[in-house]
Amino acid sequence: MTDLATYNFAYLDEQTKRMIRRAILKAIAIPGYQVPFASREMPMPYGWGTGGVQVTAAVLGPDDTLKVIDQGADDTTNAVSIRAFFQKVANVRVTTKTAEATIIQTRHRIPEAQLQAGQILVYQVPIPEPLRFLEPRETETRKMHALEEYGLMHVKLYEDIARHGHIATTYAYPVKVEGRYVMDPSPTPKFDNPKMHMSPALQLFGAGREKRIYAVPPHTEVVSLDFEDHPFEIQTFSQPCALCGAKGSYLDEVILDDKGGSMFVCSDTDFCEDRQAKGHRGALAADTAEAAE
């Protein structure tokens, strides 16, 4: 960094940060409730995590270490560009290691490694309103939250069962926070929902286009909606990660050729690399594959 004229620390002006900070404090005080905020234009398009970026910018300090993930990976476009953005405008330390980060901005995954007290997880949220596809009018969804009228959501899950025999919602699976607000966990796979429950980390959610901030404080009850005879279940995979051999992690399918070949690998790249560094090997890891040939 030079001492030449530059952006304000963390890009946003101070009045914007104060406005976002006030919204964050209210969001923490009312877990799961979506606080409206005056979302700003950011130097990236909507859909690229402008909400998460604004929340991170309002929270971030020079002592923080930032990690940014996109679908679990540190090395995909969205993660790389947001990480570079904060290196440029805040000169902040960055890392890919979950355990070293104080703030983790995420698009659509929660890291596999257990988060610790003091860590802050910032979610990028496209549609914060869990009832939006059931009721398009904001005035009505707001009333439904006020009256705790969530029957429609249960009808939606029931219709899944009637049509498919099971609850077919696999991502953005609705949760109830502290027995009060139904909340959209952002389009994380339902695999990650149990990690939100009683997490020691603070979870902040920013939706830039929709202009909402919400939060789940540490040690807060987050329960996935379900039925007694159709209890909530997470995804399971028939095979372990092809690179690190992990069995309990969330896997991505990677197409290998045009003949239908594919492999399943951990979506959390840091988790997978950490396991490989510790000597764990899957069926298609480079050295295992060589040995087999």
Place this chain on the structure above:
Amino acid sequence: MHSDTQIFEGGFSDSVLNAQSVFRALMDAMANPGRIVAVDDLAVPPAPLTPLAASIAATLFDHDATVWCDRAISGSAACTGWLKFHTGLELTGEPADADFALISDVATMPSLESFCRGTSEYPDRSTTLILQIDGFDGADTLVLEGPGIKGSVGFSPSQLPKMFIDQWIANRAAFPRGVDLIFAGKGALAALPRTTRIKKTEA
């Protein structure tokens, strides 16, 4: 009488990073009710405003914040002058209209229900009260439970509003409407968001 020096001086020396550090302390306190979070003295306001309450004001207030101050603060031209110069806040005489309340004398403050609890549709449009107290080594310990607290935690502010337990139960019963409290001690702060339940008191 006050001198202009009292009004114009004593703000943050680094408005960007000081505000950031005070906010992180506030967020940590709000996310972990009852936790005592240390904060350096970063502002030098005229009495009876304390350095920490003034730092919180400089962190959260601006022209979009309507603030009610108790008589000791609103009656001091130096205090209101300092707040206006350093934050640009809007003052109100009506507690129910306030986004924030600054209270220097907890013993004589209005009841919690005289402040704004927000509406069922917009429970965030409520008052956040900033209470100046001496510290967190009071004689009575409140045992707190709720979101942000693993199990339960003891909390011993040196001063509490009158009939606080009853007032807080009423505040909790109105959830999601309600007020949130920030306790500004000397060099440390703590918070009670509206979600926190008081399990019992121990002397």
